[in-house]
Amino acid sequence: xxxxxxxxxxxxxxxxxxxxxxxxxxxxxxxxxxxxxxxxxxxxxxxxxxxxxxxxxxxxxxxxxxxxxxxxxxxxxxxxxxxxxxxxxxxxxxxxxxxxxxxxxxxxxxxxxxxxxxxxxxxxxxxxxxxxxxxxxxxxxxxxxxxxxxxxxxxxxxxxxxxxxxxxxxxxxxxxxxxxxxxxxxxxxxxxxxxxxxxxxxxxxxxxxxxxxxxxxxxxxxxxxxxxxxxxxxxxxxxxxxxxxxxxxxxxxxxxxxxxxxxxxxxxxxxxxxxxxxxxxxxxxxxxxxxxxxxxxxxxxxxxxxxxxxxxxxxxxxxxxxxxxxxxxxxxxxxxxxxxxxxxxxxxxxxxxxxxxxxxxxxxxxxxxxxxxxxxxxxxxxxxxxxxxxxxxxxxxxxxxxxxxxxxxxxxxxxxxxxxxxxxxxxxxxxxxxxxxxxxxxxxxxxxxxxxxxxxxxxxxxxxxxxxxxxxxxxxxxxxxxxxxxxxxxxxxxxxxxxxxxxxxxxxxxxxxxxxxxxxxxxxxxxxxxxxxxxxxxxxxxxxxxxxxxxxxxxxxxxxxxxxxxxxxxxxxxxxxxxxxxxxxxxxxxxxxxxxxxxxxxxxx
Amino acid sequence: xxxxxxxxxxxxxxxxxxxxxxxxxxxxxxxxxxxxxxxxxxxxxxxxxxxxxxxxxxxxxxxxxxxxxxxxxxxxxxxxxxxxxxxxxxxxxxxxxxxxxxxxxxxxxxxxxxxxxxxxxxxxxxxxxxxxxxxxxxxxxxxxxxxxxxxxxxxxxxxxxxxxxxxxxxxxxxxxxxxxxxxxxxxxxxxxxxxxxxxxxxxxxxxxxxxxxxxxxxxxxxxxxxxxxxxxxxxxxxxxxxxxxxxxxxxxxxxxxxxxxxxxxxxxxxxxxxxx
Numbered sequence: 001x002x003x004x005x006x007x008x009x010x011x012x013x014x015x016x017x018x019x020x021x022x023x024x025x026x027x028x029x030x031x032x033x034x035x036x037x038x039x040x041x042x043x044x045x046x047x048x049x050x051x052x053x054x055x056x057x058x059x060x061x062x063x064x065x066x067x068x069x070x071x072x073x074x075x076x077x078x079x080x081x082x083x084x085x086x087x088x089x090x091x092x093x094x095x096x097x098x099x100x101x102x103x104x105x106x107x108x109x110x111x112x113x114x115x116x117x118x119x120x121x122x123x124x125x126x127x128x129x130x131x132x133x134x135x136x137x138x139x140x141x142x143x144x145x146x147x148x149x150x151x152x153x154x155x156x157x158x159x160x161x162x163x164x165x166x167x168x169x170x171x172x173x174x175x176x177x178x179x180x181x182x183x184x185x186x187x188x189x190x191x192x193x194x195x196x197x198x199x200x201x202x203x204x205x206x207x208x209x210x211x212x213x214x215x216x217x218x219x220x221x222x223x224x225x226x227x228x229x230x231x232x233x234x235x236x237x238x239x240x241x242x243x244x245x246x247x248x249x250x251x252x253x254x255x256x257x258x259x260x261x262x263x264x265x266x267x268x269x270x271x272x273x274x275x276x277x278x279x280x281x282x283x284x285x286x287x288x289x290x291x292x293x294x295x296x297x298x299x300x301x302x303x304x305x306x307x308x309x310x311x312x313x314x315x316x317x318x319x320x321x322x323x324x325x326x327x328x329x330x331x332x333x334x335x336x337x338x339x340x341x342x343x344x345x346x347x348x349x350x351x352x353x354x355x356x357x358x359x360x361x362x363x364x365x366x367x368x369x370x371x372x373x374x375x376x377x378x379x380x381x382x383x384x385x386x387x388x389x390x391x392x393x394x395x396x397x398x399x400x401x402x403x404x405x406x407x408x409x410x411x412x413x414x415x416x417x418x419x420x421x422x423x424x425x426x427x428x429x430x431x432x433x434x435x436x437x438x439x440x441x442x443x444x445x446x447x448x449x450x451x452x453x454x455x456x457x458x459x460x461x462x463x464x465x466x467x468x469x470x471x472x473x474x475x476x477x478x479x480x481x482x483x484x485x486x487x488x489x490x491x492x493x494x495x496x497x498x499x500x501x502x503x504x505x506x507x508x509x510x511x512x513x514x515x516x517x518x519x520x521x522x523x524x525x526x527x528x529x530x531x532x533x534x535x536x537x538x539x540x541x542x543x544x545x546x547x548x549x550x551x552x553x554x555x556x557x558x559x560x561x562x563x564x565x566x567x568x569x570x571x572x573x574x575x576x577x578x579x580x581x582x583x584x585x586x587x588x589x590x591x592x593x594x595x596x597x598x599x600x601x602x603x604x605x
Numbered sequence: 606x607x608x609x610x611x612x613x614x615x616x617x618x619x620x621x622x623x624x625x626x627x628x629x630x631x632x633x634x635x636x637x638x639x640x641x642x643x644x645x646x647x648x649x650x651x652x653x654x655x656x657x658x659x660x661x662x663x664x665x666x667x668x669x670x671x672x673x674x675x676x677x678x679x680x681x682x683x684x685x686x687x688x689x690x691x692x693x694x695x696x697x698x699x700x701x702x703x704x705x706x707x708x709x710x711x712x713x714x715x716x717x718x719x720x721x722x723x724x725x726x727x728x729x730x731x732x733x734x735x736x737x738x739x740x741x742x743x744x745x746x747x748x749x750x751x752x753x754x755x756x757x758x759x760x761x762x763x764x765x766x767x768x769x770x771x772x773x774x775x776x777x778x779x780x781x782x783x784x785x786x787x788x789x790x791x792x793x794x795x796x797x798x799x800x801x802x803x804x805x806x807x808x809x810x811x812x813x814x815x816x817x818x819x820x821x822x823x824x825x826x827x828x829x830x831x832x833x834x835x836x837x838x839x840x841x842x843x844x845x846x847x848x849x850x851x852x853x854x855x856x857x858x859x860x861x862x863x864x865x866x867x868x869x870x871x872x873x874x875x876x877x878x879x880x881x
């Protein structure tokens with residue numbers, strides 16, 4: 001046996017060595033069998049094609065600054081602009097909050113802007129500061145030179161002079177932008193169009209605008225929806241060609257709002273496709289970037305009315321409608337998705353239209369499409385669904401100042417069930433008998449019933465039922481105590497019995513009096529007296545005689561009328577057993593004495 | 606006619622003379638006219654109950670016929686009406702079959718669980734549950750030991766058994782003293798046995814009460830929410846027929862515990878075994 005196990009152990013050792021040998025050879029061959037992932041082969045110069053040389057931004061060249069009034073000669077009270085231009089980034093310039101100016105100059109609104117100009121082989125930033133200035137009196141005004149820090153180094157802003165004259169035959173107003181709005185009384189969140197116009201200069205020369213910006217608190221400008229054109233426009237009552245940039249602005253706060261526009265003249269640098277209508281001249285030569293501003297325009301933004309708001313309002317303001325909703329299929333299975341396509345149209349800003357949130361439905365799982373798509377993916381969760389759920393949606397119509405319902409209506413569908421199996425193949429897991437599992441047949445009878453699925457433990461009346469045995473046991477215990485008490489005091493029972501029997505005999509007595517039956521009267525009167533005195537001696541009433549009754553009356557009463565009555569009654573009662581019974585017409589006359597006597601005896605019970 | 610005689614002063618029977626014994630009570634039955642009214646009301650109640658059962662049976666028979674005709678949605682509605690009027694194990698088994706055949710796995714499992722609630726000995730409900738869970742790859746509710754014990758008998762049996770065993774034990778211990786009899790050994794042994802049964806029944810009753818919070822997901826892909834609100838974040842979706850345990854309620858939502866986690870679910874998407 002031992003030799004057998006040793007040979008078996010040696011055999012296992014041989015197998016182990018053989019497997020180790022195979023594994024070791026595989027390790028040795030691995031470098032030849034495995035091939036590393038080859039790097040992608042690029043053609044010569046391919047990497048260079050991926051790299052595009054970008055011109056550098058020039059911030060090293062010494063910064064220069066210019067300052068001037070535009071126009072330099074004005075009438076008293078006429079508007080002019082003090083413009084400072086620095087070829088540096090706006091953030092690098094430590095611009096003072098106030099500029100020292102002569103007392104005769106009144107500074108108005110200011111603006112600042114920055115652009116990047118392309119100088120052939122490099123970019124150079126350019127920043128302009130512009131102030132609206134009015135002189136109160138004629139004369140020569142000068143803003144002296146001053147120094148500001150740019151890139152941490154002092155840069156001198158040169159002096160600028162303004163001549164204010166009493167008459168200026170060659171005067172021409174300061175060049176500025178014109179801002180027009182499509183509406184001045186809007187609702188909060190209602191987009192409206194603004195037109196920023198740069199009228200043609202001398203010789204109908206038209207310049208483009210760059211870095212157009214709408215200034216004003218409580219406003220949001222949408223630059224992505226801008227449109228540029230050159231056409232004839234009415235500028236201050238004169239028809240003249242103008243560069244027009246249309247933008248969409250949305251008020252985001254209520255109340256009176258001020259907005260103005262600014263932009264740099266950009267010569268013929270049109271940054272987007274542009275439509276030109278009419279005869280215009282586009283100047284050549286190097287571009288001169290000049291920051292222009294417009295006068296401020298006031299609008300009034302009203303809040304949306306709270307009352308009348310409809311379900312599904314997502315902030316859409318305007319006039320909207322949609323094409324008939326299209327469902328990808330109207331016959332689907334449980335869990336199978338279907339797509340509901342909805343295309344909105346309208347006069348409002350459709351780019352910012354937020355489609356309604358998908359409603360929660362117990363029968364449907366609804367997933368909204370990713371913006372800007374406005375469809376929904378609907379997944380039925382049950383075959384009880386007969387229609388797609390209505391999707392509440394509404395918008396606010398600023399023209400009528402009312403909310404308008406635009407709910408997406410339900411569409412009829414047929415949802416098929418899941419088709420659950422009624423039989424499963426036999427499972428050969430050894431735990432069962434091997435018979436296929438299948439649904440049982442229908443029960444022929446209702447079977448065992450229950451009053452309710454709510455268990456008795458949770459029903460209130462059941463607690464009351466449990467009180468019944470408690471009450472029973474308490475009653476039994478009280479009865480036992482009472483019984484023990486009466487056993488200790490039997491006279492209580494005797495007196496109670498005597499009173500009850502006495503009342504019974506009294507009724508018989510009265511009946512005998514009413515019937516005129518003297519014999520019965522005597523019999524019941526004697527019996528009543530016996531009963532009334534029986535408890536005192538713990539005796540049977542039938543065993544008592546006249547002397548016992550007289551003994552209870554006391555010595556004084558024995559010889560008076562009461563004693564006489566007792567004797568007469570008992571004598572008459574005893575005479576009932578005589579051969580010739582006594583006729584008792586006069587005995588009935590004793591009724592009142594008997595009643596009084598019985599009352600006295602009863603009181604002693 | 607019965608005649609009950611109670612003799613007082615029995616303990617002093619030796620002392621008192623024979624002629625002093627009193628007859629105290631005479632409880633003989635006498636027919637009174639108001640008893641006739643009670644009999645009529647009782648008969649009317651019995652007739653009403655029988656009429657209700659007849660209507661229930663009508664719905665049941667209608668459901669069976671519709672099931673045989675393959676009209677399972679209509680059959681399920683008929684069985685549901687029958688079960689609402691008079692819950693019965695066979696009705697609920699048939700309701701489960703109709704729901705299963707129309708593709709409602711959750712409602713079918715709930716109906717079979719309710720059938721087992723009424724009659725744990727019904728073999729069809731157990732077999733159908735086993736088949737459904739194996740077919741839909743669903744698990745059975747995880748029961749604690751006292752809940753498992755409570756499934757051995759119908760729920761109402763446990764409470765009656767608990768009441769009977771308690772009062773039997775109390776009666777066996779107190780009645781001999783009240784009736785002035787000596788406590789026999791067998792009475793004490795029986796009282797101890799009854800008290801033991803009562804203690805076990807208490808745990809089983811706890812299991813019954815605990816099992817009333819068991820429910821099953823009715824809708825496919827029912828969302829389990831982080832918060833009890835319409836906009837609540839969906840933690841996961843549950844399969845139809847998935848077992849769950851209700852922990853608390855808030856508005857139209859139940860906070861449930863499932864094998865996959867806890868969360869809120871709309872009460873329309875889950876059915877409790879004790880649905881009342």
